[in-house]
Amino acid sequence: MLAETLAAIRPADPGALAEARAHQDRLTKPRGSLGVLEEVAVRLAGAAGVSPPPMPEPAALAIFAADHGVHARGVSPWPQEVTVQMVANFLSGGAVANAFAAQAGASVTVVDMGVAADLPDAPDLVKHKVAYGTADLSEGPAMTADQAVSALEAGIAVAKGLVDGGARCLITGDMGIANTTASAALVSAFTGKDPAEVTGRGTGIDDETHAHKVGVVRAALRANALTGFAPSSPGEVLRALAGVGGFEHAAIAGFALYGAAARVPVILDGVIAGAAALVAAALAPAAVDHWVAGHRSAEPGHTAALAHLGLRPLVELELRLGEGTGGLLAHPMVCAAVRVMHEVATFDSAGVTEKPV
Numbered sequence: 001m002l003a004e005t006l007a008a009i010r011p012a013d014p015g016a017l018a019e020a021r022a023h024q025d026r027l028t029k030p031r032g033s034l035g036v037l038e039e040v041a042v043r044l045a046g047a048a049g050v051s052p053p054p055m056p057e058p059a060a061l062a063i064f065a066a067d068h069g070v071h072a073r074g075v076s077p078w079p080q081e082v083t084v085q086m087v088a089n090f091l092s093g094g095a096v097a098n099a100f101a102a103q104a105g106a107s108v109t110v111v112d113m114g115v116a117a118d119l120p121d122a123p124d125l126v127k128h129k130v131a132y133g134t135a136d137l138s139e140g141p142a143m144t145a146d147q148a149v150s151a152l153e154a155g156i157a158v159a160k161g162l163v164d165g166g167a168r169c170l171i172t173g174d175m176g177i178a179n180t181t182a183s184a185a186l187v188s189a190f191t192g193k194d195p196a197e198v199t200g201r202g203t204g205i206d207d208e209t210h211a212h213k214v215g216v217v218r219a220a221l222r223a224n225a226l227t228g229f230a231p232s233s234p235g236e237v238l239r240a241l242a243g244v245g246g247f248e249h250a251a252i253a254g255f256a257l258y259g260a261a262a263r264v265p266v267i268l269d270g271v272i273a274g275a276a277a278l279v280a281a282a283l284a285p286a287a288v289d290h291w292v293a294g295h296r297s298a299e300p301g302h303t304a305a306l307a308h309l310g311l312r313p314l315v316e317l318e319l320r321l322g323e324g325t326g327g328l329l330a331h332p333m334v335c336a337a338v339r340v341m342h343e344v345a346t347f348d349s350a351g352v353t354e355k356p357v
């Protein structure tokens, strides 16, 4: 399933990109006056292979939830059981992600990738539990190679289910106490930046805990032989993912890869999605053409990941919640950018005089 998905990924279509750029310039607005939104619409045309691109709606949010063995190292101020409690909150519609999804008209699917407790069946809950949390990444691999592939393929399956069900835009979401530590380790491994530069304060930690967290990330890279990592094969990418990633990172990577393979745009949320996208891009560089960075999270590792991927975030509101909230906020902007391509008149059709050349 992973191999099939990777084989189906194509880069942006140059013809559709050129046509979309030319179309932007014919619309009744000064050239470039929609700024970054013009690039977003052109990008989606390239990704879809057609200009104008299809409207990226309806949107579907998938929140991948998992726990982390590294929580035992005191890297988060929150107890681990908050992960499973928040899953229940998502399912009963009480989280910020539910409010933002209602605002964006997006469906919400919650996926148990490996929370540390059993969950009762629920209509919007997909069960793909790989294990009851990962192992402590600062001591050795967080997961086995089989677990990493299984989690990646779960993300692919969830994305496929949503696309088959009619979704025309996929939004990534995550929930996992301590997952900013795993995110920092992935970002450090894939960007080569020092742990001190990419490790943030997550849900909110003091200076002392932050210094400890940087040390834990450094230890994780060492324990997994990822210091100075330069992936030379898909096997090496998977080794890094299994070494310091979380089940939600693996699933989000698969989810984003499937969107690229199916030519359905993916809006990436914060630092967890950014870290997962680094893994996915290392497996299939062309997949990046199919992704939009929803926002820039307050986590420093997110900025490093976006720079490495060459993605410009749409929203910058110092959000650091996760759940897909930043991706959901960006969705109406992405829709507006594409709607312009479908509905705005051209200078010709509206009889508006063009600026003399």
Ligand SMILES: O=C(O)c1ccc[n+]([C@@H]2O[C@H](COP(=O)([O-])O)[C@@H](O)[C@H]2O)c1
Pocket (backbone or CB within 6 Å): 075, 076, 077, 078, 174, 175, 176, 177, 178, 179, 180, 181, 201, 202, 203, 204, 269, 270, 271, 272, 297, 298, 299, 302, 319, 320, 321, 322, 323
């Ligand atoms: O999306 C982000 O950039 C982001 C930044 C900081 C925290 N979070 C969320 O907070 C949790 C992880 O924070 P922590 O401090 O426990 O590592 C996890 O559930 C994430 O969804 C998310």
Ligand SMILES: Cc1cc2nc[nH]c2cc1C
Pocket (backbone or CB within 6 Å): 078, 082, 086, 174, 175, 176, 203, 321, 322, 323
């Ligand atoms: C309450 C709470 C909600 C969250 N949503 C995503 N990460 C979270 C972390 C906490 C602690």
